[in-house]
Amino acid sequence: MGSISERLRISKTLDGAGSGCFIKCTGPVINSISPVNGAVIGTTRSAGKKDYEKVTEKAFMAFKAWSLIPAPKRGDIVRQIGDAFRTHKKDLGELISMEVGKIRAEGEGEVQEMIDMADFATGQSRMLYGLSMHSERPDHRMYEQWHPLGPVGVITAFNFPMAVWAWNAMIALIAGNTVIWNPSSKAPLSAIAATKIAWDVLKRNDVPEGVLNLVIGSRKDIGENLLRDRRVPLISATGSVEMGRHIAKTVAERLGRSILELGGNNAVIVTPKADLETALRAILFGAVGTAGQRCTTTRRLIVHKDIAKKLTDALVKAYRKIRIGNPLDEHVLMGPLIDREAVNAMQKALKKIKEHKGRILYGGKVLSGGIYNTGTYVTPCICEVKHDTPVVMEETFAPLLYIIRYSTIEEAVKYHNAVPQGLSSGIFTNDLKEAEFFLSNRGSDCGIANVNIGTSGAEIGGAFGGEKDTGGGREAGSDAWKAYMRRQTCTVNWSGKLPLSQGITFGMD
Ligand code: NAD
Numbered sequence: 001m002g003s004i005s006e007r008l009r010i011s012k013t014l015d016g017a018g019s020g021c022f023i024k025c026t027g028p029v030i031n032s033i034s035p036v037n038g039a040v041i042g043t044t045r046s047a048g049k050k051d052y053e054k055v056t057e058k059a060f061m062a063f064k065a066w067s068l069i070p071a072p073k074r075g076d077i078v079r080q081i082g083d084a085f086r087t088h089k090k091d092l093g094e095l096i097s098m099e100v101g102k103i104r105a106e107g108e109g110e111v112q113e114m115i116d117m118a119d120f121a122t123g124q125s126r127m128l129y130g131l132s133m134h135s136e137r138p139d140h141r142m143y144e145q146w147h148p149l150g151p152v153g154v155i156t157a158f159n160f161p162m163a164v165w166a167w168n169a170m171i172a173l174i175a176g177n178t179v180i181w182n183p184s185s186k187a188p189l190s191a192i193a194a195t196k197i198a199w200d201v202l203k204r205n206d207v208p209e210g211v212l213n214l215v216i217g218s219r220k221d222i223g224e225n226l227l228r229d230r231r232v233p234l235i236s237a238t239g240s241v242e243m244g245r246h247i248a249k250t251v252a253e254r255l256g257r258s259i260l261e262l263g264g265n266n267a268v269i270v271t272p273k274a275d276l277e278t279a280l281r282a283i284l285f286g287a288v289g290t291a292g293q294r295c296t297t298t299r300r301l302i303v304h305k306d307i308a309k310k311l312t313d314a315l316v317k318a319y320r321k322i323r324i325g326n327p328l329d330e331h332v333l334m335g336p337l338i339d340r341e342a343v344n345a346m347q348k349a350l351k352k353i354k355e356h357k358g359r360i361l362y363g364g365k366v367l368s369g370g371i372y373n374t375g376t377y378v379t380p381c382i383c384e385v386k387h388d389t390p391v392v393m394e395e396t397f398a399p400l401l402y403i404i405r406y407s408t409i410e411e412a413v414k415y416h417n418a419v420p421q422g423l424s425s426g427i428f429t430n431d432l433k434e435a436e437f438f439l440s441n442r443g444s445d446c447g448i449a450n451v452n453i454g455t456s457g458a459e460i461g462g463a464f465g466g467e468k469d470t471g472g473g474r475e476a477g478s479d480a481w482k483a484y485m486r487r488q489t490c491t492v493n494w495s496g497k498l499p500l501s502q503g504i505t506f507g508m509d
Pocket of ligand 1: 155156157158159160164182183184185219223224227238239240241243246247260261262263264294295296395397423465466470
């Protein structure tokens with residue numbers, strides 16, 4: 001760790017809040033224990049209520065200046081932030097691996113996502129387009145325009161400790177907003193390192209402090225204040241469904257806006273017309289990648305009964321070969337879970353599966369000995385269950401893949417849509433009718449629907465998010481930027497008269 005922290009200029013003891021430089025924090029200390037080897041890799045003094053107040057006031061004041069900078073100029077600064085991430089890609093990726101246990105390729109992939117977001121946002125900064133409409137009144141011009149909104153609160157989950165912030169922050173910045181980031185207390189170091197790099201760029205551009213703000217701290221001292229703060233018109237929150245329900249209610253109470261990116265329970269349907277080799281590779285990455293701790297992880301495999309045995313046998317064979325261990329070792333494909341609590345949750349789910357007569361086909365063991373003594377390493381698990389087993393309806397944030405057999409494509413889609421969540425989905429088939437049925441409005445009910453691609457690994461160019469219990473929010477590409485701006489409909493009357501809309505006459509003569 002020594003060398004990465006030196007290169008990223010993060011010391012062993014850090015303060016967890018600031019607006020351009022760190023302030024002396026007054027909250028409790030968080031020890032970052034790496035799930036990889038159990039070592040304390042950093043210590044962060046978290047922010048207390050007063051620190052929150054200081055930071056948020058700065059964000060509120062800085063909004064006034066930042067929102068006056070022309071959007072393409074803001075875009076150019078975001079471009080420079082992306083370049084700074086490029087320079088530090090390897091180190092940031094390694095830090096992610098050490099802090100949350102992702103393999104090196106996925107840690108670096110996460111940093112690449114931040115770079116991609118910065119590039120995307122740079123282009124978008126010149127395309128904050130509004131529509132123009134034909135007015136029903138003569139000599140009137142009608143159009144809409146988009147204004148900056150204000151400070152945006154960004155609450156992030158542990159499993160993408162940098163990228164989720166970037167999805168939000170890069171877009172919020174070009175939109176003219178300032179950002180207050182409240183990251184997961186399970187990954188404070190990643191948040192500090194990414195923020196510091198971005199601060200350096202803002203400083204070089206003589207931007208006032210308060211444009212990008214960080215507040216690491218407890219739900220009670222920070223989270224709840226942020227949710228209730230009327231200075232913050234938008235809260236973008238990523239995390240569990242339970243957290244989302246609380247945030248939706250609390251922010252709505254003050255009529256604030258929220259973007260919710262919550263849990264998934266994603267399935268892949270494999271039909272007899274599929275290329276099984278492609279399906280196998282996608283399922284493997286989707287179910288085992290990030291040790292099953294992605295919101296888009298493949299949790300259910302809905303497979304036609306005639307090919308179920310063949311595909312399941314092939315999967316079990318592939319699972320046996322997966323190297324589990326230090327995520328920085330290039331041969332390792334699966335690192336640890338985030339902590340022992342996550343391991344216990346997986347064990348509880350396995351117990352429920354057995355109680356409901358599910359069959360464990362492979363894995364589900366907690367590993368021990370050597371590096372495994374942290375109690376955070378498990379073998380990924382495949383089990384066969386009925387589609388409506390209660391535990392199948394929940395998101396267990398672990399590498400747990402449920403095999404569900406089907407007979408007709410209609411039945412497959414019915415099983416697919418039977419869970420409360422609706423994030424990502426995929427079908428493997430070379431049959432046009434099956435693929436189009438899955439994409440039709442009678443098909444997948446998810447925010448993301450893929451053909452011959454698994455559920456995991458979305459590109460940033462599309463709008464990312466899901467339906468039902470996943471919360472309905474959209475982030476990243478397409479027109480997701482609109483949620484970060486204030487829409488204004490404008491009508492200009494240059495007729496010299498006052499015709500009213502809907503033909504109303506309101507005579508004064
Ligand atoms: P979590 O819900 O425990 O915490 C997420 C964040 O919310 C943390 O920063 C936490 O401190 C904060 N938080 C929790 N309760 C809060 C409250 N009452 N008020 C204010 N803040 C609160 O989730 P986690 O374990 O960190 O992450 C895993 C979950 O996140 C999974 O359900 C996963 O599917 C989901 N996730 C969703 C997406 C998506 O884009 N849909 C992306 C990544 C992760």
